[in-house]
Amino acid sequence: MHHKQHVRVFLTKLGILVNRQIILASRPTGLPCPENFRMIESSVPVPGEGEVLIRHTHLGLAPAARLQMGEAASYRAPMKIGDVIYGQALGTVLKSRNPLYREGDVVMIQDGGWQEYSISDGHAVTKVESDIAPLTVWLGALGTSGMTAYVGLLDFGLPQMGETVVVSAASGAVGSMVGQIARIKGCRVVGIAGGQEKMTHLRRDFGYDAAVDYKDAAFDEALREACSAGIDVYFDNVGGHVRDVAWPLMNRNGRIVVCGQISEYNDSPASGPGWFDILARRLSVRGFILSDHANRRPDFLRDMGAWYREGRIAIREEVQEGLDLAVPAFIAMLQGKNSGKAIIKL
Amino acid sequence: MHHKQHVRVFLTKLGILVNRQIILASRPTGLPCPENFRMIESSVPVPGEGEVLIRHTHLGLAPAARLQMGEAASYRAPMKIGDVIYGQALGTVLKSRNPLYREGDVVMIQDGGWQEYSISDGHAVTKVESDIAPLTVWLGALGTSGMTAYVGLLDFGLPQMGETVVVSAASGAVGSMVGQIARIKGCRVVGIAGGQEKMTHLRRDFGYDAAVDYKDAAFDEALREACSAGIDVYFDNVGGHVRDVAWPLMNRNGRIVVCGQISEYNDSPASGPGWFDILARRLSVRGFILSDHANRRPDFLRDMGAWYREGRIAIREEVQEGLDLAVPAFIAMLQGKNSGKAIIKL
Numbered sequence: 001m002h003h004k005q006h007v008r009v010f011l012t013k014l015g016i017l018v019n020r021q022i023i024l025a026s027r028p029t030g031l032p033c034p035e036n037f038r039m040i041e042s043s044v045p046v047p048g049e050g051e052v053l054i055r056h057t058h059l060g061l062a063p064a065a066r067l068q069m070g071e072a073a074s075y076r077a078p079m080k081i082g083d084v085i086y087g088q089a090l091g092t093v094l095k096s097r098n099p100l101y102r103e104g105d106v107v108m109i110q111d112g113g114w115q116e117y118s119i120s121d122g123h124a125v126t127k128v129e130s131d132i133a134p135l136t137v138w139l140g141a142l143g144t145s146g147m148t149a150y151v152g153l154l155d156f157g158l159p160q161m162g163e164t165v166v167v168s169a170a171s172g173a174v175g176s177m178v179g180q181i182a183r184i185k186g187c188r189v190v191g192i193a194g195g196q197e198k199m200t201h202l203r204r205d206f207g208y209d210a211a212v213d214y215k216d217a218a219f220d221e222a223l224r225e226a227c228s229a230g231i232d233v234y235f236d237n238v239g240g241h242v243r244d245v246a247w248p249l250m251n252r253n254g255r256i257v258v259c260g261q262i263s264e265y266n267d268s269p270a271s272g273p274g275w276f277d278i279l280a281r282r283l284s285v286r287g288f289i290l291s292d293h294a295n296r297r298p299d300f301l302r303d304m305g306a307w308y309r310e311g312r313i314a315i316r317e318e319v320q321e322g323l324d325l326a327v328p329a330f331i332a333m334l335q336g337k338n339s340g341k342a343i344i345k346l
Numbered sequence: 347m348h349h350k351q352h353v354r355v356f357l358t359k360l361g362i363l364v365n366r367q368i369i370l371a372s373r374p375t376g377l378p379c380p381e382n383f384r385m386i387e388s389s390v391p392v393p394g395e396g397e398v399l400i401r402h403t404h405l406g407l408a409p410a411a412r413l414q415m416g417e418a419a420s421y422r423a424p425m426k427i428g429d430v431i432y433g434q435a436l437g438t439v440l441k442s443r444n445p446l447y448r449e450g451d452v453v454m455i456q457d458g459g460w461q462e463y464s465i466s467d468g469h470a471v472t473k474v475e476s477d478i479a480p481l482t483v484w485l486g487a488l489g490t491s492g493m494t495a496y497v498g499l500l501d502f503g504l505p506q507m508g509e510t511v512v513v514s515a516a517s518g519a520v521g522s523m524v525g526q527i528a529r530i531k532g533c534r535v536v537g538i539a540g541g542q543e544k545m546t547h548l549r550r551d552f553g554y555d556a557a558v559d560y561k562d563a564a565f566d567e568a569l570r571e572a573c574s575a576g577i578d579v580y581f582d583n584v585g586g587h588v589r590d591v592a593w594p595l596m597n598r599n600g601r602i603v604v605c606g607q608i609s610e611y612n613d614s615p616a617s618g619p620g621w622f623d624i625l626a627r628r629l630s631v632r633g634f635i636l637s638d639h640a641n642r643r644p645d646f647l648r649d650m651g652a653w654y655r656e657g658r659i660a661i662r663e664e665v666q667e668g669l670d671l672a673v674p675a676f677i678a679m680l681q682g683k684n685s686g687k688a689i690i691k692l
Contacts, residue, residue: 074626239621253638258624272618275585278604278633280420285631287624292599 017044020323021115024079028069030266031334036069037085037327044117051121052101054091056112059323060139061087061330061342062173066265075289084113085326088144090128090135091118098122106130108138114326116346133308140173140341141308141315147300148259148290149177153235154185155296156257156286161186163232164251166223168214168242169262171198171316173341176206178235180313183207187233190226192242194336201339205314220245230254238263240270247273250281258287266334316340363390366669367461370425374415376612377680382415383431383673390463397467398447400437402458405669406485407433407676407688408519412611421635430459431672434490436474436481437464444468452476454484460672462692479654486519486687487654487661493646494605494636495523499581500531501642502603502632507532509578510597512569514560514588515608517544517662519687522552524581526659529553533579536572538588540682547685551660566591576600584609586616593619596627604633612680662686 018041025038047053065086067074079086089112093105100122101107110124128138140146152174159165165182169175170191179202182189191208193199194215202211210226213219223245230251236243239261250256264270277283307313318338320329326344333342364387371384393399411432413420425432435458439451446468447453456470474484486492498520505511511528515521516537525548528535537554539545540561548557556572558565569591576597582589585607596602610616623629653659664684666675672690679688 074622075628236621243621258621261622261625264620264622270620272621274610274616275582275589275604275618275631275633276420276607276610278631279607279635280633282421282633282635282638283631284633285621285624285629287621287626287628287630289625289628292628 019044019117021084045119047097050098052093052098053095055094056089056091058090059344063262145173146177148174150300151293151296152257152259153178157233157255159185159187159233164188165233166190166231167235168192169237171201171339179206214242252281254283256285319343321345365390365463367430391465393443396444398439398444399441401440402435402437404436405690409608491519492523494520496646497639497642498603498605499524503579503601505531505533510534511579512536512577513581514538515583517547517685525552560588598627600629602631665689667691
């Protein structure tokens, strides 16, 4: 028996809950490697007045965590060495000293982190209604990924019926929702992703009108052909080369929603396209961070909930079991290997 | 006596009006040179049914003409070799076969061109009220330059009281209006221009709170110091290096109005700044072309007219006399040598 398991069994016998946590061991350079992470065990803290203790059942992985592993402050403070890796979690309230939550409540925790338990004062915790949708859907379509797609596309992309909407990382947790919302809004939707399998997901599962493979040697031409009427809205999840290929296809008065730049998260940021086009084509390039738009949550839940119930939103999830798998699943996601929402079941 | 003058005198004696015109002789590479232009003479056309013949009294020079001298279509079709150089003109109606205009009416002609006479069907011609402001003001503050500043700053820059607004080419025809409108709106206004003389214009004539010289070796640091609270609105007339220095100073939710990229008009366009900042700082980068926003003209004339009458708008004009001077004045403007609106009096 492993030493750590010894300790765990020992502590458990004493009635002390053990919290397994994945922490930042060192800052990655480029693509993270397993050595940048470390699994540690600590005792589960006791909730104070107004706090709840939550046992995590699922973690939602998101590329943004890579950003906070770097030293530079971006839209969230960087993790410190030794911090639990940032991430959303689903869980059950185990103990509550907050009148708004009861033991047994199922909740989504915005800052749960890659661990088995977390404590919260109720801030950034949302009760989940499991009668509306399976639990994990609250990490994806009805969670941050879906709301990012909803706010970004509708508030900043301003898609009009009949327009061409292009989405990069189109089979991802956010991209697949952007594509489907754009379809619901009557747009022609072109998805960009990598590899033949994803092309199938885009066309068959998510109903994209056209799917273009950025790994294909003829990508530039294929995108141009798929967008014969130009691009009215480009929902940019990736930045870099894919964005640069989409750029010259932008129509006059086109809108570019800058939601993610995942192709640059592992490297130093690339330079952007020349600005003359912004002027000549009256483009609008708009960056946004979902946390600024919490006021849109009721609208999002009303609309997305309805579309989901009506069967108009297809969901893809890649669920793996065990906290140990969070690190390899996260690295695979940054390499563009997943399709749909990446979830770790605990 | 010069051969051309002979012809002119001869035609004039016959009662035929001679129109001197500056045409595009060849497309410039880089900064235009005098050889790219040619002065020709032609007979003044006779207005047809619904048309008016206008004698130009003033030409307004604008950097945008450089764009249309190149081969690439931008927001306006390129000139063809032999075309009269594009430009606004002020003039007097000489003959009218259009019931909306009478002989003697003073008008501003959007597409008058660098010539002594033009024919118009009344489209893109505006009657000018000389009792409100001196004629030439209709080429600058109350003309396209002023309206570009008004629409760009107010509709896309969305300046809020107390915010820091930075303007490049700040002493130019558009920039000087942006700075003054921003001051009227209660913003702290920082102007960027080149050379000590312009620094004086910015501070003394236009009332900028701070003036920064991009030709100064310590420009980067000076701009940072002048914007100690960051930049909320960057009104970009120049692109290139100046834009790249302003970029890292942009505040969260900052707005960048892309109005001109004059530093790149003579060269191939440069690449833009990396897009990660757009995301992390929730920036909005918006290009616009005034001609899309004609519906704002009544608001513009109401507000700008009032500000002008109240003495809140200072005007700088650089007036030179003679069509011959249009070419050297235009080249000097592209070199950043003018301050205020460049006007040719005929």
